[in-house]
Amino acid sequence: MIFKPTVKEIVSVSMFYRGGVTNYAAGKAGIEDLTLNATTECGTKKYNKNAYKDMQDKYGIEIGGSSGYDYGHIRFQAITKYFNEGWDLFSESVMNPAFDSREVEMIKVKQISEIKQQESSPDARVEDLARKQAFLNTPYAVDPAGEEKTLIMLTATDLKNYYQKLLNKNQMFLVVVGKISKEELVKKIKASFESIPSKPFTAYSYKAPVFDNSKIFIENRELATNYLTGIINAPTMASDDYVPYRLAINILSGNLFSEIRTKRNLSYAPGANTSNLQMPYASVFVSTTSPVESASIMLQQLKDLKSQTVTPEGLTNLKGEFFTNSYIKEQSSGAMATSLGQAEILGNWKLAEELPAKINAVTREQITAAAQKFIYGISWSYLGDSKLVNTSEVFKAVVQ
Numbered sequence: 001m002i003f004k005p006t007v008k009e010i011v012s013v014s015m016f017y018r019g020g021v022t023n024y025a026a027g028k029a030g031i032e033d034l035t036l037n038a039t040t041e042c043g044t045k046k047y048n049k050n051a052y053k054d055m056q057d058k059y060g061i062e063i064g065g066s067s068g069y070d071y072g073h074i075r076f077q078a079i080t081k082y083f084n085e086g087w088d089l090f091s092e093s094v095m096n097p098a099f100d101s102r103e104v105e106m107i108k109v110k111q112i113s114e115i116k117q118q119e120s121s122p123d124a125r126v127e128d129l130a131r132k133q134a135f136l137n138t139p140y141a142v143d144p145a146g147e148e149k150t151l152i153m154l155t156a157t158d159l160k161n162y163y164q165k166l167l168n169k170n171q172m173f174l175v176v177v178g179k180i181s182k183e184e185l186v187k188k189i190k191a192s193f194e195s196i197p198s199k200p201f202t203a204y205s206y207k208a209p210v211f212d213n214s215k216i217f218i219e220n221r222e223l224a225t226n227y228l229t230g231i232i233n234a235p236t237m238a239s240d241d242y243v244p245y246r247l248a249i250n251i252l253s254g255n256l257f258s259e260i261r262t263k264r265n266l267s268y269a270p271g272a273n274t275s276n277l278q279m280p281y282a283s284v285f286v287s288t289t290s291p292v293e294s295a296s297i298m299l300q301q302l303k304d305l306k307s308q309t310v311t312p313e314g315l316t317n318l319k320g321e322f323f324t325n326s327y328i329k330e331q332s333s334g335a336m337a338t339s340l341g342q343a344e345i346l347g348n349w350k351l352a353e354e355l356p357a358k359i360n361a362v363t364r365e366q367i368t369a370a371a372q373k374f375i376y377g378i379s380w381s382y383l384g385d386s387k388l389v390n391t392s393e394v395f396k397a398v399v400q
Contacts, residue, residue, distance in 0.1 A: 002340050002349045003185060004177045011083050011178030012333035014075040015094050016341045018171050021069050021139045022204035024162070028154075030146015034104075034111060035159040035166070036065030036072045040089075042103040045096035049103060052089065061086045062334075063093065068144045070278050071345045072166075077334050080179045091192035097163065104156040112148050122383055123287070125219075126227040130283065130381035133217040134231040135209060140279055170201040173344060177337040208233075208279035216380035216395035226291045226384025230298065232399075233374040234280040238347035243358045244370035247318055248305060249274050249282050251367070255301045256284065264297070266290050278346065282374075291382065292392045302378075302399045305371045309364045319359055375399050 024031050040063050043049035063076040078086030118124040132141050211233050235241040253272040260270040270286040288294045343352035380395050
């Protein structure tokens with residue numbers, strides 16, 4: 001258990017399940033996300049679906065389950081006054097989910113509909129294409145939300161059997177953030193979860209692909225504008241380079257916005273970000289009618305990032321912006337619980353607690369060094385008019 005007491009009258013609780021997409025074969029894509037979603041949507045042994053929803057509504061309890069690339073979780077949030085009622089629903093969902101056949105089919109239909117909507121969105125499609133191509137032959141080539149062809153084959157019995165394998169003390173941990181005593185919490189945990197079985201669990205050994213050259217994957221589609229994403233290397237959260245590199249990518253994102261949108265008006269919202277995963281990466285992205293010119297600017301900005309050092313004043317502003325944009329969003333109990341749990345998945349929950357001090361300690365030289373260490377090759381993915389890019393040499397260039 002990871003416990004962070006606060007003075008807020010809100011308690012957030014998450015049961016984490018390690019493994020994510022490494023827990024199942026590609027042919028079962030989406031099974032964990034569907035299973036954990038069903039634990040809070042189908043009712044339980046104690047509560048049928050209607051009684052379960054009535055409890056949620058009566059006491060203002062937020063509860064849900066889902067799974068992504070590295071982990072799944074069942075989570076709930078309630079005001080302290082109604083923590084016992086929230087815990088009752090939560091513990092029932094963890095220990096006694098119903099997996100009602102009719103309800104499972106309804107959840108499947110909804111999830112398949114959401115996937116189709118995502119596929120019709122160019123932004124979502126190019127992001128999906130970029131990740132699958134960059135991480136080909138790794139677990140990250142599997143979409144944790146699944147695909148229509150995999151989800152449609154899953155039954156309520158499949159979900160029930162899968163969850164019985166997932167219910168394993170050696171694969172689970174609990175995160176609690178809020179106004180509650182440790183003694184009360186320990187008592188509830190023992191009463192509710194002592195019977196969870198302990199079974200063998202071997203964590204997956206991740207080996208991230210190294211993007212040491214540049215190539216492009218093209219999906220031709222008639223669109224009003226074209227979508228381009230480039231994926232590059234990044235350090236893990238436990239690395240000493242993690243914080244300097246995050247700040248470097250923040251610099252890059254601002255520079256891309258300035259050069260591509262403000263100065264040249266080639267795109268409405270270009271930028272860059274990092275994805276904090278077991279196999280981490282950073283990405284640059286743009287939607288534009290001039291993909292080759294935009295890519296050339298991106299390459300130049302990546303080169304500049306490796307050769308230029310931010311000014312002392314710039315570093316102060318950068319740190320301030322990082323704290324404002326990142327930590328204001330993480331002031332809620334739910335956000336803190338997710339942050340602590342994700343850090344534990346990525347190495348140790350203390351990494352989340354240590355992050356502010358590490359940001360304050362970052363030097364200008366460390367930012368430049370991190371950029372030099374991780375930025376060289378790019379895995380490009382493109383959605384749009386293929387004639388505009390398929391003969392361009394810019395997508396073969398490395399960042400030197």
